[in-house]
Amino acid sequence: MSRSQGSVHRRFLRVDLTTGGVSVEEPEPDYMRLHMGGRNVIAHTLLTEVPPGSDAFDPENRLVFALGPITGVSVPGGSRHSVGAKSPLTGLFGESEAGGYWGAELKRAGWDAVIVQGRAAHPVYLWIDDGVVALRDARHLWGETTGPVEAQIRGELGDEHIRVAQIGPAGENLVRFACVVHDLNEVAGRTGLGAVMGSKNLKAIAVRGTQPVTAADPRAIAGVARWVAQETLAPGGAHHRLHTWGTGAMVKSKQLEGHLVANNFRDGQLPGGDQVDALAIEASTDLEMDRCYACSVRCKKRVKIDRPDRKVDPKFGGPEYETMAAIGSNTGVIDVMAVCKGHEMLNALGMDSISCGATIAWAMEMVELGLLDERQLDGETLRFGSADDLLRLIGRIARREGLGDLLAEGSLRAARTLGAEAEARVVHVKGLEVAMHDPRAMPEMRRNYPVTPTGGDHTGAAGKRSGLRNTVGLCHFLQYDEATTLTLLNAATGWEVLPEELHATFERGVTMARLFNLREGMQPEDDRLPDRLHQPLRHGPLRDRRLSRETVSDEVRAYYRDHGWDPATGRPYADTVEYLGLAAVAEAAQATPFVAERREPIPAGRPPYTPQREENGALAE
Amino acid sequence: MGAMTLPLRVRVRPYADLTRYFPGTGAVREVDVPAGATIQVLLERYGVDAEPRLTLGLNGELAERNARLASGDLVDILVPMTGGA
Ligand code: SF4
Numbered sequence: 001m002s003r004s005q006g007s008v009h010r011r012f013l014r015v016d017l018t019t020g021g022v023s024v025e026e027p028e029p030d031y032m033r034l035h036m037g038g039r040n041v042i043a044h045t046l047l048t049e050v051p052p053g054s055d056a057f058d059p060e061n062r063l064v065f066a067l068g069p070i071t072g073v074s075v076p077g078g079s080r081h082s083v084g085a086k087s088p089l090t091g092l093f094g095e096s097e098a099g100g101y102w103g104a105e106l107k108r109a110g111w112d113a114v115i116v117q118g119r120a121a122h123p124v125y126l127w128i129d130d131g132v133v134a135l136r137d138a139r140h141l142w143g144e145t146t147g148p149v150e151a152q153i154r155g156e157l158g159d160e161h162i163r164v165a166q167i168g169p170a171g172e173n174l175v176r177f178a179c180v181v182h183d184l185n186e187v188a189g190r191t192g193l194g195a196v197m198g199s200k201n202l203k204a205i206a207v208r209g210t211q212p213v214t215a216a217d218p219r220a221i222a223g224v225a226r227w228v229a230q231e232t233l234a235p236g237g238a239h240h241r242l243h244t245w246g247t248g249a250m251v252k253s254k255q256l257e258g259h260l261v262a263n264n265f266r267d268g269q270l271p272g273g274d275q276v277d278a279l280a281i282e283a284s285t286d287l288e289m290d291r292c293y294a295c296s297v298r299c300k301k302r303v304k305i306d307r308p309d310r311k312v313d314p315k316f317g318g319p320e321y322e323t324m325a326a327i328g329s330n331t332g333v334i335d336v337m338a339v340c341k342g343h344e345m346l347n348a349l350g351m352d353s354i355s356c357g358a359t360i361a362w363a364m365e366m367v368e369l370g371l372l373d374e375r376q377l378d379g380e381t382l383r384f385g386s387a388d389d390l391l392r393l394i395g396r397i398a399r400r401e402g403l404g405d406l407l408a409e410g411s412l413r414a415a416r417t418l419g420a421e422a423e424a425r426v427v428h429v430k431g432l433e434v435a436m437h438d439p440r441a442m443p444e445m446r447r448n449y450p451v452t453p454t455g456g457d458h459t460g461a462a463g464k465r466s467g468l469r470n471t472v473g474l475c476h477f478l479q480y481d482e483a484t485t486l487t488l489l490n491a492a493t494g495w496e497v498l499p500e501e502l503h504a505t506f507e508r509g510v511t512m513a514r515l516f517n518l519r520e521g522m523q524p525e526d527d528r529l530p531d532r533l534h535q536p537l538r539h540g541p542l543r544d545r546r547l548s549r550e551t552v553s554d555e556v557r558a559y560y561r562d563h564g565w566d567p568a569t570g571r572p573y574a575d576t577v578e579y580l581g582l583a584a585v586a587e588a589a590q591a592t593p594f595v596a597e598r599r600e601p602i603p604a605g606r607p608p609y610t611p612q613r614e615e616n617g618a619l620a621e
Numbered sequence: 622m623g624a625m626t627l628p629l630r631v632r633v634r635p636y637a638d639l640t641r642y643f644p645g646t647g648a649v650r651e652v653d654v655p656a657g658a659t660i661q662v663l664l665e666r667y668g669v670d671a672e673p674r675l676t677l678g679l680n681g682e683l684a685e686r687n688a689r690l691a692s693g694d695l696v697d698i699l700v701p702m703t704g705g706a
Contacts, residue, residue, distance in 0.1 A: 235641045241700075249637040253676035253699040256683045279637060321702070437702075444703070541683050 006216035007073050007492040008032050013111050013133060015126060017200050018059055018118030022133045025115075032112070033495055034581060036505055037068035038471040039461065041113055042084030042095055043512035047589035049117070052519050056088035056192070057174065057199035059119040065106070065165070065205070068473020072107025072213040072293070073492045075221050076228040077475035079104055079292035083165075083188035085196040089176045089355065089410050090431040092520050093453040093513045096179070096193055096352075098165075099475055100186030104293040105163040108209025120201035125166075127157065128207045138203035142172060145348040146181045147315065153206050166204035167194040168350025170398040174198055175408040177355035177433075181347055185300065185317025186292070189352035191432060191454050192410075216494025220487060228478070229296040238479040242299040246289065248321035251277035258540025259441035262329045263384050264361040265427045268438070268537035276328035280336045281318060288314065292475065299477060303340045310337040312344045319343040319353070322458070325436035326357030327394075331364060332384030342391055349398035358433035359411040360393055362426055363403070371422050378402035427532045430455035430522065439533055440547045450527045450552055451559045453513035462559070464612050467506045500611070507609050508580045510563060511572050515586055518594035524570040527556045564609035571596035576608040628653040631663070631690050635698045642667045649695070660696060661686040669698060676701045 010032050012025040035041050042064045054060045067081045081103030087094025106114070109130045116126075123138040141149050150164045163183060171178035171194030178194030179187040197203075215221045232238040241249055254260040255274040262270035278301070281287055286304035291297065301318025305311060319327075319339055327333065327342045346353050360382075366372045367382045380396070380403045382389050396404030406414045412431045415422040427434045432455025439446035445458065452462040459476065461467040469476050472489050480488070482499070490497055529552050537543050557567040564576030574595050577586050586592050602608050634649050635642060643650045654663045660677055664670040664686065677684045678697030690696070 235638055241638050245637055250676075250699050250702050252636060252678075252697065253701045256676055256678045256697060256699070257701065258683065 006069075006494040007107070007213050008069050009107075009110055009112050011111050012113045012115055013128065015114065015116045015133075015135070016118045017116060017120040017124065017135070017202060020120075020135055022135070032069070033497075034505075035508065036471050037071065037112065037473055038066050038080075038082040038097075038509075039084070039095055039467065039513065040471050040505065040509040041066040042082060043093065043509060043516060044585060045115055046084065046086060046093065047512055047516050047519075047585060047591065050086055052590055053521075054086065056086045056091065056094070056196055059117065059200065061086050061117075061196055061199075063116040063193065063196050063200060063202070065114040067103050067107055067112050068471055069493045070488055071473030072104040073215050073221060073488070074213070074294045075225045075488060076295040076297055077478035077480070078294050078473065078488075080469070080473045080475050081106070082470055083180050083193050085193055086520070087191040087193075087432075087454070088174070088195045088199075089192040090455050092430055092455070092517045092522055094191035094193060094196070095454055096188035096190040097459060097470055098180070098182045098186040098188040099292040100163075100183040101293045102163040102165050102182040102186065102207060103473065104213070105207045105209045107213050108211050109207055110209065110211060114205065116197075116200060116202060119199065123201045123203050125153065125204040125206060126202065128205065128209075130208065130210055141203050143169060145169060146184055146350060147313070147348055149204060150184055153204060157206060157208075159208055162206050162208050164204050164206050166350070167197045167202075168348060168398065170349045170351045170408075171195055171198035172203075173398065173400045173408065175351060175398060175400065176410045176413070177352040177359070178350050179352045181350050184315050185302075185347060187347065187350075187352070189354065190457050190459075192352075192355075194350050215492045217491035220491035224480070224484060224488060225294070225296070232479065233296065239297045239299075239477075242477055243289070243297050245278040245282060246299040246301045246318070246320065248278040248281075248319070248324050251321065251324065257441060258537065258542040259438040260329050261325050261436045261438055263332050264330060264358075264365045264425065265434070265438065265532050266365075266538050268441070268540040268542050270329050270332065270334065272334035273329040275334050276324045276336045276339050278321075281340065284336055285312070285318075285340060286314075287318065290317070295475070297477065303343075305337060305340055307337065310341045312340045316344045316347040322436050323353035323357070326354045327360070327390060330357055330361045330436065331390050333387050333390055334385070335387045338387035338391060342394055345391065345394050349394070351394070351398055354435050355410060355433040356394060356397060358427060359397075359407050359414065360390060362411040362415070363393075363407055365425055366418065366422055369421070371418050372403070376403060376406060424531050427530050428456055429529065430526050432456045434530070434533070439529060440537065440545065441542055446529070446547065446552065447555050447559070450529055450556050453510065453517055462510065464503070464506050467509055468502060471505060471509055500607075503611055504580060504607070507563060507576075508582065511565075511576060511580055511582060512585065514565065514570070514572055515577075515582075515589065515591040515594055518571060519589065519591045524568075527570060528552060562610040562612065564607075566596035566598075569596060573598040573608060575602065579608050627656055629656050629658060629690055629692055631692070631694045631696060633663070633696045633698060635669070636700075639669065639672070639698050639700070642669045654690060658690050659687050660684060660690065663690065663696065664698075672700060674701055675699065
């Protein structure tokens with residue numbers, strides 16, 4: 001594209017499914033540098049375009065696929081993009097990331113984002129062939145699982161290299177934790193974005209891009225790529241473990257320390273619970289490692305199992321740690337083959353493994369307590385530790401059959417139909433089921449879950465490191481320090497961004513997401529952990545430890561303060577909004593009532609938030 | 622009994638890449654440490670103490686580095702999982 005400045009095209013594709021219209025949008029020249037990509041573009045779009053109080057399934061909701069400036073650049077980790085919408089699970093800011101190849105392909109096709117609005121009269125899919133875009137009939141694909149759909153789309157468009165983002169039957173059936181599946185194994189899992197896509201009658205977005213992504217300084221990019229490939233993959237190197245086993249090689253450490261997520265977050269240890277880990281997958285399946293676009297780390301599992309009752313097709317990838325725990329130990333299941341099978345089913349049907357596993361675990365506890373009656377159970381047996389119950393229910397949730405119909409609403413909505421006792425046992429933040437790291441033992445998660453705009457999300461990026469990785473389109477696993485991230489951004493774009501500016505970009509993202517959530521009715525008391533996580537664990541070394549509510553609320557207030565928000569209400573201060581260049585956005589979004597006035601002005605020349613360093617540590621391997 | 626101290630034979634189970642610190646193959650490996658040794662002595666002897674963070678188990682229970690070893694003990698050696706967001 002002649003318009004490109006380095007790796008950014010400044011071209012958004014707008015698709016109105018109600019009218020069938022597609023158009024090219026060129027954001028204002030300073031927009032891309034101000035917002036960069038990922039969460040910031042999503043938050044800006046949702047704030048300024050989604051009418052306040054709309055239902056997530058209203059055609060006016062927007063479904064945004066936003067790349068970052070580094071997405072598609074030929075460097076390890078340059079594969080990520082983010083998908084967002086108002087969430088049908090939380091009713092708030094919804095967003096989730098994926099890697100793989102789809103985002104890079106969209107960049108190669110000449111786009112920085114796709115914004116979808118409206119609802120098609122019948123199922124369609126979007127075909128992006130470089131700069132040529134068409135909506136095509138998808139009625140013949142509706143009801144199909146992801147595997148056959150990808151093959152069918154590639155077949156009918158006559159190109160095996162097409163990359164497909166799609167929903168499975170779960171998204172069609174508006175399962176509130178349905179996900180968007182890319183390349184069959186890379187999912188934007190959290191917050192129910194697949195259901196939003198389903199509500200729009202959009203089955204898939206197929207992309208083919210043939211233009212190389214240019215970087216402003218290819219030599220700097222190549223230098224970083226060389227460092228990863230030549231110095232970090234050997235034993236002892238920064239990426240060696242991920243390179244060899246992917247995520248989940250150290251699950252046993254959680255078991256020993258006593259915070260393995262088990263039996264709906266009641267138990268920190270589970271006999272055999274550590275048998276579902278990356279080492280067991282290596283030992284008991286036909287495992288190969290695969291990669292995302294341009295990434296020499298190659299941490300993606302491809303699991304093949306030939307056993308007749310647990311046949312698993314490697315094209316669906318393999319379980320990451322979160323999935324291992326969500327449908328493994330948290331449901332009491334310790335059968336690694338069953339977990340691999342469950343993972344395949346989730347990717348074929350298009351559901352988030354964390355919310356699905358957590359909802360099933362909650363339902364298992366409800367059965368134990370007798371809180372689900374015969375009619376609701378509809379013949380279903382549901383016992384902690386039963387792989388057969390687990391696998392059967394995954395299928396029934398996606399098809400909304402029997403008890404599956406209730407659970408397809410997510411654990412919080414399901415619980416509210418059963419009463420207070422049931423609701424008290426839901427492990428969620430803001431309606432999003434909590435990810436598989438126990439904040440009773442992990443301070444970084446204790447600080448993260450309550451304030452992450454998406455809810456109980458470990459990648460939800462309340463912190464600077466994850467927040468910026470999301471925005472620039474860089475994988476969380478790469479052990480780049482802050483300076484290297486900045487080097488990559490500038491080498492990709494040619495922008496000469498300074499650390500302070502990059503920090504402001506992060507603040508802009510969290511503040512916009514905050515304004516969206518406040519406008520959509522979130523209260524400061526929603527920034528909390530659920531009851532269960534304030535109760536002691538039943539087993540293991542942490543069984544006497546209690547996490548106090550004061551600890552969490554103090555940390556939440558500190559988070560508000562650090563970000564230039566009112567510590568009492570969590571509302572961004574007007575000077576913060578102004579400093580970040582968001583005053584007009586807040587006005588256009590009807591969000592000014594949720595902006596607070598600071599009593600004591602901050603000293604001149606100081607930003608209204610606290611500059612932070614990136615916290616150490618990648619997301620859990 | 623004199624002052625002679627016979628070495629102690631214990632079993633170690635290093636996870637994933639931590640196997641590189643120990644001779645031999647297989648998930649569980651036998652190693653010798655001086656009588657009266659703690660886990661810390663074992664870690665130092667095999668260079669594992671170079672790892673910035675470790676989670677240790679002794680016969681299936683979480684253990685500290687100063688735990689004293691006895692013949693036949695099984696020591697699990699892992700790196701804790703992080704979740705920095
Ligand atoms: S580290 Fe793993 S998840 Fe991240 S880009 Fe590379 S292969 Fe993909």
